[in-house]
Amino acid sequence: MGKIIVEVMLKPEILDPQGQAVGNALPRLGFTFAQSVRQGKRFEIEVVGEPTPAMLADVEKAAEEFLANTVIETFVVKVEK
């Protein structure tokens, strides 16, 4: 069983209401470390056997077309070791 990770974040210029709300709440809870918070999605995809380059290309395609909304989001595909 291999694992492929797809991380999806809003583009930096796009408003991130969720991240903002979290960022505003942290100080109220006494946490002062954050300058700013952005919230995104993380997909853990279990695949059969070791991820092949072909498979990764496929995942890239799926991320591009489906997992991320590239009008407002960017994504990275990683193999989890």
Place this chain on the structure above:
Amino acid sequence: MGKIIVEVMLKPEILDPQGQAVGNALPRLGFTFAQSVRQGKRFEIEVVGEPTPAMLADVEKAAEEFLANTVIETFVVKVEK
């Protein structure tokens, strides 16, 4: 500016309707690589200067108490290089 990442995923024993929906959609779109998909959250936290151990401890605490709901979720804190 340093960056700390908090990854939050549902515990394996907790049903993940979002991940499931994605997992079911992929084959319909012609993507056959996925055995199973889990969907979680990814927080990008910008901090001033290099993350210190004290700061990381603080982030751990914030994740434990707030960013994750440990009744159903697990989390990892990472420093982004």
Place this chain on the structure above:
Amino acid sequence: MRVGVVTFPGTLDDRDAARAVEYAGAEPVSLWHGSDDLKHVDAVVLPGGFSYGDYLRCGAISAKAPIMKSIIIAAEHGFPVLGICNGFQVLAEAHLLPGALTRNADMHFLCTDQTLKIENNSTMWTTGFTAGQEIVIPMKNAEGNFNCDDATLNELESEGRVIARYVGVNPNGSRAGIAGITNKRGNVVGLMPHPEHAIDLLTGPSKDGLTFFTSVLNAMVK
């Protein structure tokens, strides 16, 4: 008797909950999330809505509000608390109730007239019902899918703490069709559907919801 209705930023059904409290014959008292003052009310309703926009997790940010600190303490001493929809989510996030409310199985927001079976009529909020009674009240949420681990589920079932279950098709994938639960003591109740929207036939599908509010009144005078 005075029943507090809490308003968090983004709360929507607070005025509706206050209306239901009035219909039931009690005095609604509006409580503000940012204050820890319970204004000497005899019970509290956490109404529905999208507090903090449902951001992070439904109810997660509100669960940390100053008013919740007072409610948690009071609840541990048997003070009656009803969490409706987002209010239920807040109670779960505040760990006054077990489990969590997650995304509906079909991913969609669902607004519908829902049939429920009342399974526990011994809580402070359900004494007015007969055990096994079926009621119809509105349900409207995107994250009403009750979720918990097996141990919690067994505990809830064995202790009869499931107060209401969905009848017919499971509308959102909730474990064991759970629509509402209570704490061990029966003073804290969380319910996904909206009783405050079923208090007259002009604006709701039934009057069944009113009984939750009259129940707590009777529980108090006793």
Place this chain on the structure above:
Amino acid sequence: MALDTVTNAAATPDFELPFEQLGLKADEYEKIKGILGRRPTGSELAMYSVMWSEHCSYKSSKVHLKQFGEKAPKSDALLVGIGENAGVVDIGQGYAVTFKAESHNHPSFVEPYQGAATGVGGIVRDILTMGARPIAVMDPLRFGKADAPDTRRVLPGVVAGIGGYGNCLGLPNIGGEIVFDETYAGNPLVNALCVGVMRHEDIKLAQAHGAGNLVVLFGAKTGGDGIGGASILASETFNTSKPTKRPAVQVGDPFAEKVLIECSLEIFAEDLVVGIQDLGAAGISCATSELASAGTGGMNVQLEKVPLRDPSLSPEEILMSESQERMCAIIEPSKLARFMAICRKWDVTATVIGEVTSGDRLNITFNGELIVDVPPRTVAHDGPVLTRPMARPDYLDSLKPVVLDVVETPDAIKAAVLKLMASPNIADKSWVTKQYDKYVQGNSILAQPEDSGMIRIDEQTHLGVAISTDANARWSYLDPYNGVKLALLESCRNIATSGAKPLAITNCLNFGSPEDPGVMWTFAETVRGLADICLEMGLPVTGGNVSFYNQTGKVAILPTPVVGVLGVIEDVRTRTSMAFAVPGLELIQLGNTDDNFSGSEWAHLHGQMGDRAPTPDIDQETRLVKLLLEGQSLFAAAHDISNGGFAATISEMVLKSNIGATIDLPAQYIPGGVTAGLFAETPGRVVVAVKPSDVVALNVLAEKHGVPFHKVGVTGGDALVINDATIPLTELRTAFTETFPKLFG
């Protein structure tokens, strides 16, 4: 970074600004120079270009829309008319109601969820700005063919966006429309209507009065949203540091808007504002210039004080930014402290960015340097007015009459009704409407799928309002002048069928390119028709919206004038639903059927358009409305006949009631026979259910009002029986309900 200041502009008269990229014509640029007596600065050009755009200046439609003023009927109901953010009408008991529709068509095609969501956000702020609490929304929608792949992308996103934003604001969605037609492929129509209520004395206006009063910006921080044009400026003027990437689409923050609503209402309740304006299209440019030009004096603004989400924004971009969830208020200095306290309570960022002056200029500085010095009126109101060429389109000369097989045998009737009820335009819309909260606020008396949405205004007196939105684009295509009249008449009928009295209207006119003479002619005819019928019926037009350029290449959408009618009902407890509760009721059709199938759903299902829209019979429709209101106490149920004809209406009634009916349509008495009796969409008809003991009374009333009265059947059983065709409710329900889930999951 070097600023293009006023001094600098005066010193460099020959510097050419990229006005074409900002959508300005050469003569418009010259006009600006004329107004200023010099070339504009980059910031001034930014303001003029957005404010003089089609969207903000109505440059193509102005010459036609003025008919709404010229032909305006006398009405004491109208408290605030066209021109303000939304019109306001008096509904009695000291209550004022405001309602308006907006389009967010193109953004919803680019990014369906966010486009539709921010569309709702925008119209809700318009209503809030009038001083009203928003109490309900509606969403008339148009999409390409239901089974087209792109419709599968657009529709679910749009619906989720409308629900996601509206539900989060706590606004019940009480109605709308969903229509599919291939001309909307690539041009979906996402119109959103919002209605709000206030007391007369609480009406607010967008005016900056009183020298020394403060200009306060409150709500979300300003980001680089919706400023494609200005970015060009920022990079092409003296601005050396190239701006960072600008968002392709805007993301709405419904939570921020919900908090803004509650915060504003608390501010209004304490009467803390002199004037207020929401920030929508053209953002700060629009708010400041409109507030100033509607006021008595001028205005100074210190632009660097605007709180930014993206610090890299240039002044031009700050002026043009369309970031959502922002408002601009004019406040007396003595009331600032209290204003700020309320904003703090709600965690709303509020900043004083300027003050009202005794002068007559709008002066904007950036870090002390003067970058804008204009007469505000010239920006807000003196935009170009075009008289575009118009020509009756040729297609009108090549229309073909509808030719259809007769539907008469039981088998044919059953098959036809099932086919109609399963067709996307008629099929059950609850896959959509289940995603909308219709209960929140606890005052929803009627909501989809009823003929109109109805909201209780006062819990003690039971006063309420009803709203219906309608458009029949195919009739507007066949005959734009009469098409829009028919839409208005249907909307009024919907209102009266529910038991309310039509009071005022709004509109959202969706058309193709105004540069196409055919489209322009159709638009002109539509406005003429709407203005005429409003005068004839004595209904004031409270406002509206025009959306042009809805077309792909040469193909324009069907002309789609959406009309929204607001009605008043003295006691909501007397409202009439489309569902009947018991068997044994008499079913009566009020109004006659004729044999014109043009523009009907039945013809559409057979790939035909037809050749002539029905002729609106305003007199008969008016009498029908009177009858419906006077006979209200007799009706156990009532449902308007429109899309899909009698067959659709009776099917919707029996399914909602879960009680069958036995219908007898005597072919010989109906022009066009049973086929027309079932499927023709002859206007001016309503089906009502009454107790047998009330039939005579209704008949008498119908004669009094001169409205045709036809017994068509009785309620009861578990099937819809039409002549000798038996359609079990279960079968009918399956056909009706399975279409949307099959199409959209």
